[in-house]
Amino acid sequence: MNLIERVIAISRRRSPWICRLNAGSCNGCDIEITPLLSPRYDAEQLGVELHGTPKHADIVLISGTLTLRSRQAILDIYAQVPNPKAVVALGSCPASGNVFAGSPLVLSESLDSIVPVDVWVPGCPPRPQAILDGVARAAKLLEEGATKSQLESRRGRLS
Amino acid sequence: MAMLKTILGNLLRPPRTRGPADMPDVPPVYRGALAHDAARCTACGTCAFVCAPKAITFTQDPGVSVSWHFFIGQCSFCGLCAQNCPTQAIGLQADAPGATNSAAGDGLRLESVVRLQPCTRCGAAHVPLPDAVMEALWGVGEAERGYCPECRRRAASEKLRAAFVPVQEAHHDR
Numbered sequence: 001m002n003l004i005e006r007v008i009a010i011s012r013r014r015s016p017w018i019c020r021l022n023a024g025s026c027n028g029c030d031i032e033i034t035p036l037l038s039p040r041y042d043a044e045q046l047g048v049e050l051h052g053t054p055k056h057a058d059i060v061l062i063s064g065t066l067t068l069r070s071r072q073a074i075l076d077i078y079a080q081v082p083n084p085k086a087v088v089a090l091g092s093c094p095a096s097g098n099v100f101a102g103s104p105l106v107l108s109e110s111l112d113s114i115v116p117v118d119v120w121v122p123g124c125p126p127r128p129q130a131i132l133d134g135v136a137r138a139a140k141l142l143e144e145g146a147t148k149s150q151l152e153s154r155r156g157r158l159s
Numbered sequence: 160m161a162m163l164k165t166i167l168g169n170l171l172r173p174p175r176t177r178g179p180a181d182m183p184d185v186p187p188v189y190r191g192a193l194a195h196d197a198a199r200c201t202a203c204g205t206c207a208f209v210c211a212p213k214a215i216t217f218t219q220d221p222g223v224s225v226s227w228h229f230f231i232g233q234c235s236f237c238g239l240c241a242q243n244c245p246t247q248a249i250g251l252q253a254d255a256p257g258a259t260n261s262a263a264g265d266g267l268r269l270e271s272v273v274r275l276q277p278c279t280r281c282g283a284a285h286v287p288l289p290d291a292v293m294e295a296l297w298g299v300g301e302a303e304r305g306y307c308p309e310c311r312r313r314a315a316s317e318k319l320r321a322a323f324v325p326v327q328e329a330h331h332d333r
């Protein structure tokens with residue numbers, strides 16, 4: 001890794017831009033992101049900035065139950081995030097469907113079966129600091145080049 | 160001037176922002192991650208029954224053990240399992256669960272193994288009752304402590320029978 005690549009890698013950790021995707025959440029997890037961006041928990045102390053469009057983001061925060069209708073939206077938005085990218089799943093819903101599992105329009109499967117998830121933040125909803133911790137972990141993975149999408153593209157380049 | 164005073168005052172005060180590791184105190188009733196105590200569990204299945212998202216499951220190794228499984232990615236932290244556990248084997252910890260990299264699996268899974276014991280009378284493998292429950296039901300140092308539920312039932316009915324049906328030789332003065 002030469003100097004420029006090193007600087008780029010460090011800047012990925014020091015300024016992770018995030019975008020939110022509500023895949024069918026009860027809004028509990030999304031409500032917890034709001035204090036995360038407030039001065040109290042201050043995500044910007046880690047360089048985190050919330051952006052409205054996936055095209056500006058490094059990390060996608062996905063919250064909520066996966067539904068039949070949100071499946072395609074998740075795939076579309078994930079495809080629009082420029083490489084390298086990381087996915088953070090918030091709460092219990094993306095991992096299993098939580099209490100909504102088994103409902104007719106709920107997928108009741110892990111988000112991992114739709115897009116590669118790098119960090120899981122447990123909780124229902126998770127605390128703001130747990131979310132911040134999750135974002136920091138994802139940023140660290142981006143620096144190390146160890147997110148699943150980065151590993152995947154490296155594998156693709158080698159083969 | 161007033162603004163200057165505010166600025167000076169704020170300069171001297173510590174910031175209100177919390178660092179990522181600076182977790183605020185949570186109230187003692189906060190429902191955080193689950194903890195399970197295998198020594199108190201009787202594998203009755205009440206927790207799995209009341210759990211709406213089915214975060215708790217059981218597997219059996221017949222004759223050897225029963226395992227209690229918990230998947231945090233399915234839990235809604237409602238606390239019903241801890242509330243309904245008759246032996247208080249489940250507790251919801253006050254510390255909040257942290258984030259996990261998916262390299263370590265899709266979140267946190269707990270497994271807690273409840274070993275079966277052979278009955279001291281008939282030898283059938285069974286889940287021993289927790290000590291406190293045993294003491295309350297059967298007292299300390301009774302032979303029934305090592306019995307399986309079937310033999311305990313039998314022993315209890317024998318006791319009952321002995322209390323109601325007088326033995327022939329016994330003098331009954333009522």
Ligand code: SF4
Pocket residue numbers: 024025026027028029030063064065090091092093094098123124125126235
């Ligand atoms: S994990 Fe809990 S708080 Fe978050 S969206 Fe699901 S039900 Fe709502």
Ligand code: SF4
Pocket residue numbers: 199200201202203204205206207243244245246247248249
């Ligand atoms: S944890 Fe409690 S409720 Fe669950 S099986 Fe054990 S004793 Fe029963």
Ligand code: SF4
Pocket residue numbers: 193206209210211212213214215233234235236237238239240241
């Ligand atoms: S806290 Fe609620 S959702 Fe979680 S395991 Fe217990 S009963 Fe199930």
